[in-house]
Amino acid sequence: MSKKTDSIQQTLVRLSRKWWLYLVLCLFFFIPSYAAKGYDPRQSSALVEAVLRHPFISVLSPVYLLLKLLPVLLMVLVVVFRNRFRTAFHAYITLLLLAIALFQNGASTERFGFVVLAGNVVLMAIPTLAWLWETISGNGDYSRADPSLWKWPVFALAFFAFWLPVNSATVAPDFNPVYLVANESMVTYCMVTPVVLAFLLLYFPRINIVTFRVSAFIGIIFGAMNTVTWFVMNPSMWWMGVLHIPLLLISILCFTLSLTVPTGTIPRSAVQGS
Secondary structure: OOHHHHHHHHHHHHHOOOHHHHHHHHHHOOOOOEEOOOOOHHHHHHHHHHHHHOOHHHHHHHHHHHHHHHHHHHHHHHHHHHHHHHHHHHHHHHHHHHHHHHHOOEEEEOOOEEEEOHHHHHHHHHHHHHHHHHHHHOOOOOOOOOOOHHHHHHHHHHHHHHHOOEEOOOOEEOOOHHHHOOOOHHHOHHHHHHHHHHHHHOOOOOOOHHHHHHHHHHHHHHHHHHHHHHHHHOHHHHHHHHHOHHHHHHHHHHHHHHOOOOOOOOOHHHHHOO
16 A cells, blocks of 8 residues: 555544544535435335335346345455455445445336435435545455454344345245345345444454445444334334334444544554455
């Protein structure tokens, strides 16, 4: 890592500890959504549901198998070959989050017309930029994994998110094992995030703490809002709330852990790689 890159990283680490930054991020959530036919704010949950049922990203359904296995393959390659596949992993997550931000939050609906969940797009762009910096800076050290026993419940929650056991037509629980290799979980922000955070936790604290911290906080926002939406505002779809529990719990844990890392800490091994 060059001195300039090191300096930028240190600045970002300090910035990511400012309380007002997270207040601003929370406010982004309330950016109004766009709907071509208009909508009453009281219909917000129905608007979100309409987009989630048929987002533009669903056109990728024919290649869900590939998109499900590719991140797993990259994670395995990082575990086995360590930092040699670091850049490929970072770049894939960056492109994946960009695609999700742009195409998971838009849909052409019968009731509302063309819809864009603008607040979601802006919020998801933040961790996307963090992962882009991760790719450029070459930070993060994957030379030594730490699969401590206390992390295994986190891995179990991440596995649940990866599986995404839900019938997409009825939104009812469906533990079909086929979903382990073929559904939309790995093109869905709220399922990708707990999986990626759990993987980073395997190497904590020898990771880019800015990316870890920011991704976790955005996860808290989406996790909290989704649990309220599906358990309180739309309880008939309670299973959607259950599906977002891994996102909320893992994000809270990871954000809390990120605050235990002293400001300015960049492991030299993370800079040099191996």
